[in-house]
Amino acid sequence: MQVLVFIDHVDGHIKKASLEAASYGAKIAEQTGGTAEAVVLGNPADIDSLGKQGIKKLYQLQHDNLQAIDSQVYTKILEQVVQKAGSQVIVFSNNSTGKAIAPRLAVRLQAGLVSGAVALPDTSNGFTVRKNVFSGKAFAQVSVTSDIKIIALNPNSFSITEGDGATEIVPFEATVDAPKIKVTGSTKTSGKVALTEADVVVSAGRGLKGPENWKMVEELADLLGAALACSRPVADANWRPHNEHVGQTGIAIAPNLYIAIGISGAIQHLAGVNRSKVIVVVNKDAEAPFFKAADYGIVGDAFEVVPKIIDAVKKIKGIS
Amino acid sequence: MKILVCISKTPDTTAKIAFTDNNTKFAEAGVQWILNPYDEWYALVRAIELKEKDASSVIHLVNVGGTDAEPIIRKALALGGDEAIRINVTPTDPFTVATQLAEVAKQGGYDLILTGKETIDYNNGSVGGMLAEMLDIPYVALATNLQIDGTTATVKREIEGGEETVEVSLPIVISAQKGMAEARIPNMRGIMAARSKPLKVVEPVQVEPLAKAVEFGLPPAKAGVKLVSPDNVEELVRLLHEEARII
Ligand SMILES: Cc1cc2nc3c(=O)[nH]c(=O)nc-3n(C[C@H](O)[C@H](O)[C@H](O)COP(=O)(O)OP(=O)(O)OC[C@H]3O[C@@H](n4cnc5c(N)ncnc54)[C@H](O)[C@@H]3O)c2cc1C
Numbered sequence: 264m265q266v267l268v269f270i271d272h273v274d275g276h277i278k279k280a281s282l283e284a285a286s287y288g289a290k291i292a293e294q295t296g297g298t299a300e301a302v303v304l305g306n307p308a309d310i311d312s313l314g315k316q317g318i319k320k321l322y323q324l325q326h327d328n329l330q331a332i333d334s335q336v337y338t339k340i341l342e343q344v345v346q347k348a349g350s351q352v353i354v355f356s357n358n359s360t361g362k363a364i365a366p367r368l369a370v371r372l373q374a375g376l377v378s379g380a381v382a383l384p385d386t387s388n389g390f391t392v393r394k395n396v397f398s399g400k401a402f403a404q405v406s407v408t409s410d411i412k413i414i415a416l417n418p419n420s421f422s423i424t425e426g427d428g429a430t431e432i433v434p435f436e437a438t439v440d441a442p443k444i445k446v447t448g449s450t451k452t453s454g455k456v457a458l459t460e461a462d463v464v465v466s467a468g469r470g471l472k473g474p475e476n477w478k479m480v481e482e483l484a485d486l487l488g489a490a491l492a493c494s495r496p497v498a499d500a501n502w503r504p505h506n507e508h509v510g511q512t513g514i515a516i517a518p519n520l521y522i523a524i525g526i527s528g529a530i531q532h533l534a535g536v537n538r539s540k541v542i543v544v545v546n547k548d549a550e551a552p553f554f555k556a557a558d559y560g561i562v563g564d565a566f567e568v569v570p571k572i573i574d575a576v577k578k579i580k581g582i583s
Numbered sequence: 584m585k586i587l588v589c590i591s592k593t594p595d596t597t598a599k600i601a602f603t604d605n606n607t608k609f610a611e612a613g614v615q616w617i618l619n620p621y622d623e624w625y626a627l628v629r630a631i632e633l634k635e636k637d638a639s640s641v642i643h644l645v646n647v648g649g650t651d652a653e654p655i656i657r658k659a660l661a662l663g664g665d666e667a668i669r670i671n672v673t674p675t676d677p678f679t680v681a682t683q684l685a686e687v688a689k690q691g692g693y694d695l696i697l698t699g700k701e702t703i704d705y706n707n708g709s710v711g712g713m714l715a716e717m718l719d720i721p722y723v724a725l726a727t728n729l730q731i732d733g734t735t736a737t738v739k740r741e742i743e744g745g746e747e748t749v750e751v752s753l754p755i756v757i758s759a760q761k762g763m764a765e766a767r768i769p770n771m772r773g774i775m776a777a778r779s780k781p782l783k784v785v786e787p788v789q790v791e792p793l794a795k796a797v798e799f800g801l802p803p804a805k806a807g808v809k810l811v812s813p814d815n816v817e818e819l820v821r822l823l824h825e826e827a828r829i830i
Contacts, residue, residue, distance in 0.1 A: 273742070273743065273744075278743060280743070331749065333721065334712065334715070334721070334722050334724070335715075335716075335719075335720075335721055335722070338716065358743055359724065359725055359740070359741050359742045359743055360742075362708050362712070362724045362725065363712060363722060363723075363724040363725075364712070365709070365712070366677065366681075366708075366709040366710075366711070366712030366713045366716070367712045367713065367715060367716035367722065368716075369678065369709070369713065369793070370678070370681070370712075370713045370716035370717055371716060373793065374793065375678070375792075375793030375794030376677070376678070376707075376709055376793075376794055377794055378677075378706075378707050378708060378709050379706050379707065379708075391797065391798075394706075395706060396704065396705050396706055396796070396799070397594075397600045397703070397704055397706070398703055398706060399802075400600045400801075400802075401600050401602075401799055401800065401801050401802070402799070402800055402801075402802065403705070403796035403797075403798065403799050403800075404796065404797055404798040404799075404800075405794050405795065405796050405797070406794065406795055406796075406797045407793065407794045408792075408793060408794070408795075409793040409794070412794075443721045443751055443752065444721055444723065444749045444750070444751045445749060445750045445751070446747055446748070446749050447737070447748050447749065447750050448747070448748040449742070449745055449746065449747040449748065450745050450746050451744060451745040452744055452745050452746070456744070457743040457744030457745075458744075459743060460743060460744075462829075463829070487830065498761070505727065505761045505762045506727070506741060506746070506761075506762070508761055511596050511620075511703055512596070512620045512621070512624075512703065512761070513761060515706070519829050520823065520827070520829045520830070530596065530597050531596045531597075534596070534703075537802070538802075540829075541823070541827045541829060542805075543819070543823070544808070554808050554810075555805070555808070556805060557805070557808040558805065558806075558808065558809065558827070559808065559809050559810075559811060559819055559822060559823070559827075560808045560809070560810050560811070561810070561811050561812070561813050561816065561819060562810065562813065563813030564813070567813065568813050568816060571813075571816035571817075572816055572819065572820060574816075575816050575817040575819070575820035575821075576820055576830060578817070578820075579820055579821075579824055579830065
């Protein structure tokens with residue numbers, strides 16, 4: 264099948280989630296005997312290297328009207344690319360940009376959409392894709408019956424491939440509408456790493472007693488290059504910004520390592536984090552439900568244990 | 584201002600997740616149903632706050648669902664919706680739901696349409712974007728703040744690693760999440776008033792899904808926790824380094 268991957272970028276670089284989407288799209292093309300192509304709106308520095316992820320051709324469009332991500336404008340451009348390329352499967356990352364554009368494009372192309380995909384499509388009998396449901400408590404196989412299929416791949420669900428292919432960059436001309444959305448400002452969150460893209464997440468809950476005690480959590484996160492997260496009551500009490508709130512009614516994440524400090528592990532919290540590959544729990548209550556969902560655990564006081572973890576990590580990393 | 588809030592019914596967050604009919608259906612027996620938290624806490628409450636600032640505003644609620652959705656619709660009316668429309672069909676997938684909503688939205692001539700960022704059961708987060716496309720109006724997803732000044736909306740939206748402030752003219756569709764408003768509890772007056780507020784039932788249009796969940800499953804259980812003594816924290820870091828290979 265002909266595959267088209269939407270490449271999202273920020274600050275002049277392709278987002279990690281889009282490299283995952285590219286690797287995923289290339290694999291679908293390989294499995295179904297098609298070509299993997301991609302489209303980028305803008306000019307991030309690293310587009311040449313998309314060949315490594317298996318992208319054979321990259322349609323590139325640059326235009327003054329693309330500064331703000333206006334889903335209406337982007338959708339109309341992508342429709343033109345799909346028509347030109349004859350794409351049958353379109354892959355987005357299910358990140359903030361994908362969530363804004365993929366549903367619109369699905370309507371425009373009358374294409375079935377699987378949002379939140381976590382595995383490659385199964386084409387043995389029709390076209391079905393596995394996605395998370397009930398905030399990670401279960402999964403569903405979604406069958407797509409339209410000619411064109413759109414998949415929005417959850418971040419951290421597919422490994423980035425590093426091959427040695429090359430990508431041909433093809434400039435693309437399209438009708439570009441004037442955006443109706445104007446960006447007037449932006450702010451970065453406290454952590455250095457975006458929560459949904461992070462490999463490692465350090466998270467803390469009400470067990471930390473107050474916002475003044477987050478220094479050790481931040482230090483550990485810094486050491487591990489991790490993003491910060493928190494439980495809902497912590498965000499509700501304004502100890503931490505709301506965009507760090509993970510769980511069923513916050514952000515759902517699937518990092519390689521999730522470290523939960525002073526979090527009880529309520530069902531609603533677990534729902535958003537239980538897809539993490541390895542979970543480490545530090546809690547002074549041996550009965551805390553989180554231990555049932557954990558891979559490694561320490562029953563102990565966070566105020567004693569976390570500084571020790573920091574020291575041990577420094578030691579292993581050769582930092583004194 | 585005319586506001587439409589799209590509301591859906593979801594299982595309670597503590598509901599047991601299980602499937603029946605050869606794993607093709609969510610097992611509804613014994614499940615408590617709630618108003619989807621994103622729709623209630625953020626979309627609806629923000630609409631109510633906007634109405635409190637501008638009393639000439641009206642809030643319409645719309646739900647795609649059977650009679651079983653009426654309790655959650657009444658709750659939304661008790662919180663502060665003015666009237667509700669129920670489109671009488673069981674929801675199956677975002678595309679058909681958005682198609683039904685678009686019919687109501689087109690007839691109502693709304694300035695602002697709010698949805699939650701996703702439902703907590705199927706986690707699609709697609710209805711808002713699909714609806715906006717069907718209406719051919721702008722869509723701002725994952726909004727954490729919304730201010731309206733005349734016909735201009737100023738919206739904060741989540742982007743990876745931060746937030747962006749955007750300006751856009753009405754009419755628009757917005758999907759709401761945490762930050763947008765503070766959850767409220769309906770009061771006695773609201774509950775009494777909700778009983779007599781209009782709840783109109785309309786019949787659905789004909790539409791077929793393009794993608795549909797055909798089978799469900801549960802993730803494999805964890806192998807069990809490996810406990811490390813608090814006096815031997817270096818062992819934990821060693822395990823993460825050597826066994827799990829992540830540090
Ligand atoms: C509809 C609904 C939706 C919800 N959505 C979410 C959601 O998305 N995300 C979410 O997180 N929650 C959510 N919740 C809330 C959830 O039910 C829990 O209340 C919440 O997760 C508890 O947060 P916590 O673990 O930080 O606090 P607590 O439950 O107070 O737990 C604190 C933990 O810290 C431990 N502790 C205390 N002191 C120390 C110490 N010195 N060292 C080590 N450990 C210590 C305690 O043993 C305890 O286990 C939701 C609830 C509802 C009803």
